[in-house]
Amino acid sequence: MNFDFDSFTLFTGIALLVLMIPATYRLATGPTAIDRIVSINIIGTKSAVILVIIGSLFGRVEMFVDFALTYALLNFIGSLAAARYLHKTPPARGQVGEDE
Amino acid sequence: MDRNKTKSSPFYSWLVFGLLMLTWVVFSGFLDAFHLSLGVISCAFVTWISADLLFENRSDGPVARIKQVFRLAGYSVWLVYQIVLANIHLLKLSFIGQRALQPQIVRYECKLKSDFEKFLLANSITLTPGTVTMKIKGDTFYIHAISDVAAEGLDGEMEKRIAKCFES
Amino acid sequence: MSIFTIIAVVLICVGLLFFLGAAVGIMRFGDFYTRMHAAGKGDTLSSLLVLLGFGVYQLNNFQSFSESWPVLLVILKLIAISAFILLTSPTATHALMDSGWEDGIEPELKNDKPETNALEEDMPQPKQKEAQA
Numbered sequence: 001m002n003f004d005f006d007s008f009t010l011f012t013g014i015a016l017l018v019l020m021i022p023a024t025y026r027l028a029t030g031p032t033a034i035d036r037i038v039s040i041n042i043i044g045t046k047s048a049v050i051l052v053i054i055g056s057l058f059g060r061v062e063m064f065v066d067f068a069l070t071y072a073l074l075n076f077i078g079s080l081a082a083a084r085y086l087h088k089t090p091p092a093r094g095q096v097g098e099d100e
Numbered sequence: 101m102d103r104n105k106t107k108s109s110p111f112y113s114w115l116v117f118g119l120l121m122l123t124w125v126v127f128s129g130f131l132d133a134f135h136l137s138l139g140v141i142s143c144a145f146v147t148w149i150s151a152d153l154l155f156e157n158r159s160d161g162p163v164a165r166i167k168q169v170f171r172l173a174g175y176s177v178w179l180v181y182q183i184v185l186a187n188i189h190l191l192k193l194s195f196i197g198q199r200a201l202q203p204q205i206v207r208y209e210c211k212l213k214s215d216f217e218k219f220l221l222a223n224s225i226t227l228t229p230g231t232v233t234m235k236i237k238g239d240t241f242y243i244h245a246i247s248d249v250a251a252e253g254l255d256g257e258m259e260k261r262i263a264k265c266f267e268s
Numbered sequence: 269m270s271i272f273t274i275i276a277v278v279l280i281c282v283g284l285l286f287f288l289g290a291a292v293g294i295m296r297f298g299d300f301y302t303r304m305h306a307a308g309k310g311d312t313l314s315s316l317l318v319l320l321g322f323g324v325y326q327l328n329n330f331q332s333f334s335e336s337w338p339v340l341l342v343i344l345k346l347i348a349i350s351a352f353i354l355l356t357s358p359t360a361t362h363a364l365m366d367s368g369w370e371d372g373i374e375p376e377l378k379n380d381k382p383e384t385n386a387l388e389e390d391m392p393q394p395k396q397k398e399a400q401a
Contacts, residue, residue, distance in 0.1 A: 003273070005273060005277075008277060012280055015284050016287065019284075021291075022291040022292065022294050022295040023291065025295060026294055026295065032368070032371070034300065034364055034368045034373065035303065037364060038304065038307050041307070041360060041364070042290070042311055045315050045353065046287070046315070048315070048349065049318050049319060052319060052346070052349075053322075062341065062342050065342055065345040069345060069352070072349055072352055072356075073352070076357075079363070080363055083364045083366070084363070084367070086370070087371075126341065126344045126345065183313050186309050186313075187310060187313045190286075190293060190306060190310055191285070191286065191289035194292040194293035194297070195292065198297065198298050201302055203301060203302055203376060203377055204377055205375065222358070223355070223358040226308050226361055226362060227312065227358055232301070232304055232308055232361065232362075233362050233365075234362075235365075235369060244304075244365070246305055
């Protein structure tokens with residue numbers, strides 16, 4: 001039995017792309033803005049993994065690992081910034097649905 | 101206290117410098133004199149402007165810090181086990197669906213003092229089965245639990261483990 | 269097929285399984301807060317497992333410390349990414365959940381016990397008090 005790790009890597013990448021579809025669905029239909037931010041966060045984490053997979057396929061892991069690291073950093077900072085931005089709005093609790 | 105602080109201060113500067121330098125060497129990958137000297141210059145500059153940001157409590161000596169690092173390593177082994185349990189639980193829940201859930205928000209009072217311990221507790225609560233930290237106000241944690249079992253699981257065992265890591 | 273390849277394949281397969289759990293949870297759960305459970309837990313461990321799987325696979329090219337420094341560097345970087353994700357993913361989840369609460373997303377709670385929302389009791393509710401007074 002000969003096992004080709006490159007084909008397995010390719011399969012992993014395709015599987016990750018397929019698993020991005022539910023997040024994309026949430027991104028398209030998510031009822032609130034924060035749902036969409038969460039799905040962006042999930043897609044970003046998966047993209048960092050996919051970058052490592054691309055590096056493994058091209059035989060240049062040492063280069064693509066840096067990209068993956070940068071992507072993970074930017075992903076975290078981006079979601080924190082979005083969370084901070086939405087945090088600034090005054091608490092709407094008890095005001096929802098009250099018309100004046 | 102003051103004398104203690106002045107005595108341990110150079111140790112912490114060197115510790116920050118060492119951590120930065122380690123990060124530099126791992127991420128740059130060049131070990132020749134030119135790149136290493138660039139690293140020394142940048143790490144010394146960053147240490148000079150922001151050495152006081154990294155460690156909050158500076159009264160512990162080097163020996164206590166090394167002990168804490170080993171205890172934290174032991175704690176993280178336990179935490180990884182809990183994370184695996186949490187993922188299996190999540191896998192089950194996501195295939196059973198909405199009817200298995202009894203979502204609720206519970207209050208949890210913690211006795212930990214420093215911010216780092218609270219950060220660790222909040223992250224550990226998020227990663228263990230069925231619970232996510234929603235909000236922290238002072239010593240009160242508001243935790244979203246996905247079921248009654250998960251809410252009862254918050255019995256303070258994790259807090260005891262974290263407190264044991266940091267006792268001197 | 270070396271032992272490292274077998275370990276790598278097992279780690280990556282388990283990671284993909286947990287990614288599947290997270291994805292299904294994100295699609296099926298009906299409430300923002302329960303979806304965050306899936307997002308916060310599932311993604312952390314599964315990306316960790318896949319990255320560490322690739323790190324273990326790189327050990328195949330490792331011969332000695334003097335010759336294989338680049339391989340060792342790649343493994344160290346993969347461990348650094350894993351540690352970074354392990355630290356930051358729960359933090360991002362917490363920040364997003366906090367801002368979701370501040371933004372006024374109503375949590376879907378268990379109906380038969382009214383006291384399940386401890387946060388609602390402790391929140392100051394200026395508007396409602398005004399309306400009552």
